[in-house]
Amino acid sequence: xxxxxxxxxxxxxxxxxxxxxxxxxxxxxxxxxxxxxxxxxxxxxxxxxxxxxxxxxxxxxxxxxxxxxxxxxxxxxxxxxxxxxxxxxxxxxxxxxxxxxxxxxxxxxxxxxxxxxxxxxxxxxxxxxxxxxxxxxxxxxxxxxxxxxxxxxxxxxxxxxxxxxxxxxxxxxxxxxxxxxxxxxxxxxxxxxxxxxxxxxxxxxxxxxxxxxxxxxxxxxxxxxxxxxxxxxxxxxxxxxxxxxxxxxxxxxxxxxxxxxxxxxxxxxxxxxxxxxxxxxxxxxxxxxxxxxxxxxxxxxxxxxxxxxxxxxxxxxxxxxxxxxxxxxxxxxxxxxxxxxxxxxxxxxxxxxxxxxxxxxxxxxxxxxxxxxxxxxxxxxxxxxxxxxxxxxxxxxxxxxxxxxxxxxxxxxxxxxxxxxxxxxxxxxxxxxxxxxxxxxxxxxxxxxxxxxxxxxxxxxxxxxxxxxx
Amino acid sequence: xxxxxxxxxxxxxxxxxxxxxxxxxxxxxxxxxxxxxxxxxxxxxxxxxxxxxxxxxxxxxxxxxxxxxxxxxxxxxxxxxxxxxxxxxxxxxxxxxxxxxxxxxxxxxxxxxxxxxxxxxxxxxxxxxxxxxxxxxxxxxxxxxxxxxxxxxxxxxxxxxxxxxxxxxxxxxxxxxxxxxxxxxxxxxxxxxxxxxxxxxxxxxxxxxxxxxxxxxxxxxxxxxxxxxxxxxxxxxxxxxxxxxxxxxxxxxxxxxxxxxxxxxxxxxxxxxxxxxxxxxxxxxxxxxxxxxxxxxxxxxxxxxxxxxxxxxxxxxxxxxxxxxxxxxxxxxxxxxxxxxxxxxxxxxxxxxxxxxxxxxxxxxxxxxxxxxxxxxxxxxxxxxxxxxxxxxxxxxxxxxxxxxxxxxxxxxxxxxx
Numbered sequence: 013x014x015x016x017x018x019x020x021x022x023x024x025x026x027x028x029x030x031x032x033x034x035x036x037x038x039x040x041x042x043x044x045x046x047x048x049x050x051x052x053x054x055x056x057x058x059x060x061x062x063x064x065x066x067x068x069x070x071x072x073x074x075x076x077x078x079x080x081x082x083x084x085x086x087x088x089x090x091x092x093x094x095x096x097x098x099x100x101x102x103x104x105x106x107x108x109x110x111x112x113x114x115x116x117x118x119x120x121x122x123x124x125x126x127x128x129x130x131x132x133x134x135x136x137x138x139x140x141x142x143x144x145x146x147x148x149x150x151x152x153x154x155x156x157x158x159x160x161x162x163x164x165x166x167x168x169x170x171x172x173x174x175x176x177x178x179x180x181x182x183x184x185x186x187x188x189x190x191x192x193x194x195x196x197x198x199x200x201x202x203x204x205x206x207x208x209x210x211x212x213x214x215x216x217x218x219x220x221x222x223x224x225x226x227x228x229x230x231x232x233x234x235x236x237x238x239x240x241x242x243x244x245x246x247x248x249x250x251x252x253x254x255x256x257x258x259x260x261x262x263x264x265x266x267x268x269x270x271x272x273x274x275x276x277x278x279x280x281x282x283x284x285x286x287x288x289x290x291x292x293x294x295x296x297x298x299x300x301x302x303x304x305x306x307x308x309x310x311x312x313x314x315x316x317x318x319x320x321x322x323x324x325x326x327x328x329x330x331x332x333x334x335x336x337x338x339x340x341x342x343x344x345x346x347x348x349x350x351x352x353x354x355x356x357x358x359x360x361x362x363x364x365x366x367x368x369x370x371x372x373x374x375x376x377x378x379x380x381x382x383x384x385x386x387x388x389x390x391x392x393x394x395x396x397x398x399x400x401x402x403x404x405x406x407x408x409x410x411x412x413x414x415x416x417x418x419x420x421x422x423x424x425x426x427x428x429x430x431x432x433x434x435x436x437x438x439x440x441x442x443x444x445x446x447x448x449x450x451x452x453x454x455x456x457x458x459x460x461x462x463x464x465x466x467x468x469x470x471x472x473x474x475x476x477x478x479x480x481x482x
Numbered sequence: 483x484x485x486x487x488x489x490x491x492x493x494x495x496x497x498x499x500x501x502x503x504x505x506x507x508x509x510x511x512x513x514x515x516x517x518x519x520x521x522x523x524x525x526x527x528x529x530x531x532x533x534x535x536x537x538x539x540x541x542x543x544x545x546x547x548x549x550x551x552x553x554x555x556x557x558x559x560x561x562x563x564x565x566x567x568x569x570x571x572x573x574x575x576x577x578x579x580x581x582x583x584x585x586x587x588x589x590x591x592x593x594x595x596x597x598x599x600x601x602x603x604x605x606x607x608x609x610x611x612x613x614x615x616x617x618x619x620x621x622x623x624x625x626x627x628x629x630x631x632x633x634x635x636x637x638x639x640x641x642x643x644x645x646x647x648x649x650x651x652x653x654x655x656x657x658x659x660x661x662x663x664x665x666x667x668x669x670x671x672x673x674x675x676x677x678x679x680x681x682x683x684x685x686x687x688x689x690x691x692x693x694x695x696x697x698x699x700x701x702x703x704x705x706x707x708x709x710x711x712x713x714x715x716x717x718x719x720x721x722x723x724x725x726x727x728x729x730x731x732x733x734x735x736x737x738x739x740x741x742x743x744x745x746x747x748x749x750x751x752x753x754x755x756x757x758x759x760x761x762x763x764x765x766x767x768x769x770x771x772x773x774x775x776x777x778x779x780x781x782x783x784x785x786x787x788x789x790x791x792x793x794x795x796x797x798x799x800x801x802x803x804x805x806x807x808x809x810x811x812x813x814x815x816x817x818x819x820x821x822x823x824x825x826x827x828x829x830x831x832x833x834x835x836x837x838x839x840x841x842x843x844x845x846x847x848x849x850x851x852x853x854x855x856x857x858x859x860x861x862x863x864x865x866x867x868x869x870x871x872x873x874x875x876x877x878x879x880x881x882x883x884x885x886x887x888x889x890x891x892x893x894x895x896x897x898x899x900x
Contacts, residue, residue, distance in 0.1 A: 354633070421613060421620065423613050423639070447612075448613035448638055448639055450612045453612050
């Protein structure tokens with residue numbers, strides 16, 4: 013029997029649905045399988061709805077600081093239910109957008125839980141019936157979920173994962189956030205802005221530990237100033253959830269165990285890939301601790317089975333998943349005889365990361381410490397927001413832009429930013445890195461005035477002792 | 483207006499050549515089609531014909547000059563009615579006529595006229611990332627010699643890092659200087675006569691050094707019984723005598739190798755960095771000893787040609803090779819090579835692969851040897867053949883299959899004339 017499809021994508025998150033669109037663009041007969049919502053976690057329960065929440069928090073913050081701008085606002089209050097309702101509305105709109113994109117690209121959507129059943133066979137168990145689909149290639153894009161603390165499984169009542177934190181029934185009065193990666197710190201920032209008393213516990217010696225040490229230090233200072241309590245080098249020993257609250261024992265940096273009472277706990281200690289019970293073991297697909305091993309183009313060790321996004325080695329970011337989806341789709345088209353596609357290997361050094369706490373963080377490439385560890389002779393430059401006219405006009409004079417260069421070749425090794433709108437700025441450096449810029453081209457680039465982007469220029473100049481406005 | 487005669491590009495890749503011999507002198511009249519000079523490239527000597535009619539006013543590059551860049555003015559021709567004593571600007575640059583003096587060539591090349599005569603080709607622009615350019619400069623890598631792996635062949639950091647300083651393209655067949663000989667080789671006081679290397683010798687030296695240094699060779703040897711082939715050759719020659727065809731054993735071996743390559747396509751390949759080229763046609767380069775050195779004219783698509791055709795083509799090519807008259811397309815290319823030293827009584831030898839090819843067949847002498855057939859010791863005509871394979875492209879087992887196919891075709895030779 014001929015295969016029904018050229019490609020089936022299992023999972024419709026930002027990796028899966030993008031892979032499906034690219035496959036369809038390349039003329040492949042494509043299907044996508046989703047067990048819950050088209051668009052996956054990202055736009056239903058992750059990136060997008062949290063941004064909607066954080067926008068409300070941001071505006072609330074500005075209203076509370078209206079006086080700083082010469083304005084008056086009285087009787088300001090937050091309606092948590094309305095804020096959450098707006099966030100859900102945003103998610104719904106985007107979910108419908110993906111539905112439309114599937115239709116537009118003539119991608120067949122199969123709703124149900126998919127399981128690999130041998131080479132090129134996928135069983136989809138829907139609400140009413142079970143069907144078996146066949147394809148020449150299958151892309152596994154089933155994503156990941158929040159990791160539970162073994163002694164404190166999330167129940168949605170007092171102990172939350174990101175998903176509960178996104179649709180709270182009540183405003184937490186005293187919140188404990190375990191883990192200070194992107195997810196933990198964003199929710200900590202949101203609830204702090206919304207008026208909760210927030211404590212963040214991080215096991216490593218600094219918060220946002222994947223970022224440059226200067227960024228971690230700056231953020232800790234900024235959040236502490238906003239009233240957040242931050243405990244680094246600390247571990248949660250036990251959690252005792254009662255009807256009215258949670259008692260947590262936390263072992264601090266000094267080795268002393270303190271007991272605190274909280275209304276709610278958000279557990280954000282990482283993610284686990286959704287690679288169980290989808291038939292990978294029976295096919296002999298290589299994985300380590302659930303993370304599927306792939307080559308630079310998304311091939312697993314089993315011909316015809318591909319993997320992208322959070323089921324593969326990190327960073328676990330939506331845009332990385334989408335990019336892998338495009339590469340895998342083009343590689344499949346190439347294998348099926350398309351001579352006009354030239355997929356490129358994923359370059360992990362050029363994947364940016366954005367964290368939407370307040371102040372925002374954005375970065376790409378090596379931190380200064382990692383660059384030195386890798387043996388580079390480093391030239392680093394930093395430029396503060398306080399030296400930028402636009403930042404002062406915006407009333408957002410907090411933050412800095414830091415660039416790291418290889419002193420020998422002038423290669424831009426990394427860029428690290430903290431402050432207002434930096435998540436929208438980082439792409440300038442990512443383009444530069446992808447084009448293999450050196451300091452010379454960045455210095456020779458004209459940056460528009462007055463913008464925050466001028467700091468990007470100044471930071472490069474600073475690395476070579478030539479900053480103009482400081 | 484007098485016409486400047488420039489060093490011609492006799493092949494698409496030629497960048498410079500040796501002005502071997504002038505066949506005209508100043509004051510001679512030439513007409514279109516007259517042979518004016520012999521120009522030696524790294525592979526062959528070619529005749530340079532006049533295109534226009536006129537009088538040779540001056541010769542600016544003396545014969546014997548090496549490394550004359552394509553486009554350099556080598557002579558000036560005055561058209562009919564022009565004052566042949568009126569010398570164009572080019573002549574104002576005094577070129578010392580010392581034979582083979584490199585300084586003279588440089589002076590000619592540096593003259594303003596000569597420079598303007600070589601407009602930069604648009605295709606010469608090197609597309610490379612800023613970082614790649616800077617690292618290339620620091621490492622002393624010539625970006626023209628680097629293959630880009632980025633979008634549309636853009637040279638990126640990784641390409642330059644993988645390149646060796648001063649690297650020349652692997653497939654360059656002209657222009658690139660041979661690897662510098664070890665400085666000041668001692669002669670230990672032994673009397674000797676120094677002979678300047680000609681371009682063919684230099685190219686052989688460079689390419690074979692490159693082959694042995696970069697290609698991991700594996701060698702596979704088989705003994706092949708020739709009796710059936712010799713009988714067939716005798717029969718064919720008898721039958722074709724009226725047509726004037728006389729097949730050599732080598733002609734039949736060319737056909738056998740080509741057919742074997744088609745039967746075992748895994749050996750009809752070329753290793754090209756990040757890709758393997760699988761050829762759909764077997765073009766056999768046949769090693770010929772020419773007076774100037776080894777050269778390998780090609781029998782194109784030998785698997786589909788009849789042996790009589792191969793024989794006559796081979797005869798013509800070998801004659802041209804011996805006279806140094808092969809055209810570039812007649813010796814550049816080929817998917818595999820055949821080298822036969824049997825006529826010198828060589829029993830067996832291992833040949834060096836001719837890059838970018840991935841295999842060469844070395845054939846020894848056919849000789850009467852004690853041979854066991856069905857448990858009985860008899861005497862048979864046997865030769866040893868050794869294939870050298872590029873192990874980056876071809877595995878031992880695939881090479882062995884080719885050797886087996888080659889042996890089968892020779893021992894059951896009707897397949898060669900079918």
